[in-house]
Amino acid sequence: MGAKDQIETDLWSLFKSGDKSAFEEIYRLHIAALLSYGTRYCNDQNILKDSIQDLFVELWHSRDHLANVSSVRFYLIKSLRYKLTRRVKSLTFVRTELSAEAPNGGDFSRFAVSPEAEIIEKEIEDARIETLRRAIHFLSRRQQEVIQLRFFQGFTNEQIAELMHMNYQSVSNLVYTSLCRIRKNLRSAPVFTTALLAALHLIF
């Protein structure tokens, strides 16, 4: 077990025995992920805040009956999802929106023209991430959802299967087709030449 896992196990045990500081630390470690997850399904911030608040309050009050969990993150996300489904009629994944302003006005062509030219590293980084975001934007809702759960939340295929009500193999396939789609999106737009992608170190 890695050091990080050990810390998580210890924190959970401490919290279960009534340690308020451990409880607070658990909150601090996972709140950003919970908010990120929640905002992709629920537009109403008040519902989201209330649900998260209820989740932790009930967690505290039921700590005596809690089992040891293998992944605190997954347990919390799953519980939050359950809470949200009770308040939001049909929980569907919210697709991304294209940001109005791309970092350099959306003009990536200059990177391809002179990839060896002096370009500030941050500019390249921003352009790379923005390019990738655009490619993700054109995925379907389910594809976006699986990419979010797999690469942002870092869940296992089995955990994703449980969250999305699919079987393990379907998850694997969905990740694969999503990656194919991203690759296709990256290469099909006119400005995205292989030279550009290489300049941005986008390997897809």
Add this chain to the structure above:
Amino acid sequence: MDTFDESVFFFLNNDEFIRWALSGGDPADPYWKAWMDEHPGRISELMSAKQIAQDLARAQQLSEFKPMTAKIWEKIQLHTAAPAMAVAHKSRGPVWRYAVAASVAALVVAGISYSRFRKPVQQAAVQSARIANNLDGESLNHVNNTRESRVVYLVDGSHITLQPGASVKHTVFLEKDRREVWLDGDAFFEVAKDPNRPFYVYAHDIILKVLGTSFNVTTNKTNGNITVLVRTGRVSVFKYSTKDKPEFILTPNESARYTAQTQTLIKSIPGPELANADMPVKHPISFDFEETPITRIFNVLQDAYGIKINFDEKTYAKCIITAPLHDETFEEKLNIICEAAGANYRIEKDQVWVEGSSCK
């Protein structure tokens, strides 16, 4: 159809790989280092996969949630005060936190920092020997550190008799569309009628909703059990976990008992010890002022409500008025007093400022 590189997908489909890549992908990681040593020909594909995974993670970063994070935590704290704790005299925090610090010391070594969301507590200038009224961020916390019951006054005209060791917390002026107080310990409530604003009492795992009524709440500090007894009016009782649906409604002389261990809530007939409980001391503070210096009136109000009233001593030194006040709301009282003194008041930052005077 474009296909994605199968040999790269091999890694991205592996849960362990994803876990490693998304937590930094340290090449010194024993498992992956060993794997790379055994499969040198696949290292470049592994690195590609790692880069892709990390890029995808970064491409989905969302904006900062910092202010929201702190706000949510504050509310969580309000509802999770541990029942079995000693009430501190200064609002420094209960005793158990120091015992806990020892047990988490080992984790601190591992590099976790324990930050506090709590805002610094300011002692209100009103240092009453009777009730400690502490301003903590946006809420007012009244703590009864004495050995007798003491009455606390809320701006809407409600009063709460706190038993020794009990405390209530609420926003100073109860501005929302509902009046909310958080209770720790034993108290008797007399809630002013306000049909537009239901009055909620949060006592650990249970929630009480009233429109205008009087009732008693007792909490057993060792096992967390809570008992509610209604004198007048009606009280709806909820469990925190199912707070959209009341468990039942209590009418006069009915009682509810909450058992913390089993989280059960039942209606019951008050036992003899409850039925014969002393009626709490009724209004030991009198607001019926006859020919009283206005400076004294301001001080009495400050003590009773825990709200700071700012006024210039010199201006009002000679001002004496008669104001027969009783159950009015805080602002109604201020109106009457200021009218009698020919003065004005305003409320800013949860404090009152009194200005002007045509008082001789």
